Amino acid sequence: MTGYMIYEKNDAQKNKMYVEMHKEAFADFGVDIKLVLTDKIYKEHKMELGKPDFVINRSRDYIISKEYEKIGIRVFNSSEVTRIANNKGLTYKFLKGKVPFMPTEYEKLMLISGVNVNNNLISYPYVLKSCSGHGGSQVFMINSNDDEEIAIKKIENDKFVKQQCCTDLGKDVRVYIIGNKVVAAVLRTSEKSFKSNYSLGGNVSLYDLNETERKYVDTITQMLPMDFAAIDFIFNNGQAAFNEIEDAAGARMLYSISDIDIVKMQVEYMMKELKKSCIAKN
Template sequence: MINGLLVYHREDYEKNQWFAHEIMDCGRDHHLHIELVLTDELVLGMDEELFVTVKNKRMKRPSFVINRSRDSLIATHFERMGSRVFNSSFVTEICNHKGRTHQFVNANGIKSVKTWFVNRNYTPLEQLNHAFPLVLKAVNGHGGNEVFLLQNRDALTEKIENFPSDEYILQEVCGNPGTDIRVFVLGNQILAAVKRYSETSFKSNFSLGGQVEPYSLTEDEKQLVGKIIRFTRFDFVGIDFLLDKDGHFLFNEIEDVVGTRTLYQCYEMDVVHNFVSYIKSCLK
């Protein structure tokens, strides 16, 4: 058996217990022993060397780590110890900061809606050349949380005065609000795509009550996704696209810890088996 860890924050684990236990069960079928570790049980440190303790017990270096914590420090620590981490620390670092994600992807020629990277401590809002409405997003939000549609300057001022973070992004509203396409990527290969939409909100997230259906990518859309996944190694992510007024893709964000509920709803595929099989193939 090859030993590995599955790392979650406790709150996320409690919401995703089915997926976590399916991962561990499927691991046994692939001769992988996968131990669940919650971040509030985990201590990272160094003395003569880097070390990890779990529940106050120093542990041996795992061969691999499935990092579902969104924490790049955890990923980096295990990588420096020599473990294979899914997703890599680079992907976790980039994809859990929406500003950095856009800088990384847009700098490589991928179009998105117009976006401003804002820090409350130094960005002069009066110098931003924009019209309303605007979408405000926390840089580290996920699942549609901390995303707000603002109709005027007063609404923007009020929201940022009480915003919990100094950093956020502002975006123009796309031509088809309430609809997006999520493309699931496994091992830098397109696994499937789904269309998410809402008839009552500009946010299409399934976890917030949006609808979902299978989506067939056109050849041009496949080429666009292919261009993004050539930038780095993605193990298992969701790449999200908004649609302009003509229905063309506009890059939106990349989910590092991507959920699988929409895949299971739209397709007859064993997502966990595919993911664990991929992990096993990377360890040979």
């Protein structure tokens, strides 16, 4: 059995160890994992997919997932997860009225869900985020019109969302999901920045979700079933508010503070899912 692990070239360089960990874990099941870069798939304005037994799409490109799904190949995550999770505007639209998040503006549309701030009007300071940014990139604190103009220039032609600031800046929780179930949650904090990402120097520790936070996670995974992803929450007046879904979430910080081998768990989950698919086909 052969699986493709798909990355963009730059991300593949950053995640060499992660790819090797998957190769080693799959080898225990006699499965060969091949690293495939997106520029090898997109050639001369057409796609060259190849025929693996399954695909792990870490490229954040839902079209690749969709094309594989069309020819009956199992993709982790599904194209729908990749499509929604990698566009913050679509994510907030999708979850509007289902879980609380800070008042948000996307394509001139105000999206309100649960957190009432200033009559749900966005005012300074607020956060401007590129819809496709990840890992804390292209997220800007806005205190004036000048700040907004500079931020929009920096994200170039990408769509963006404007979101009212939460009260508890520099603090969030990442919840790791495998097969719609919570594996672990990690609290990230920063005293230097309103962004608490581990890759940007944030402090991390294991976190116990309360009952309400677990209900939010359940609501999201019921609406958008996930093979493996992360759900991030920020805090407003001490209460969790949804922030984003990471389709291609990293696990460095989880390994740094725990003995949880999440790659091994992901591989065991995928093998069970592939076995189910084989039984269903036969």
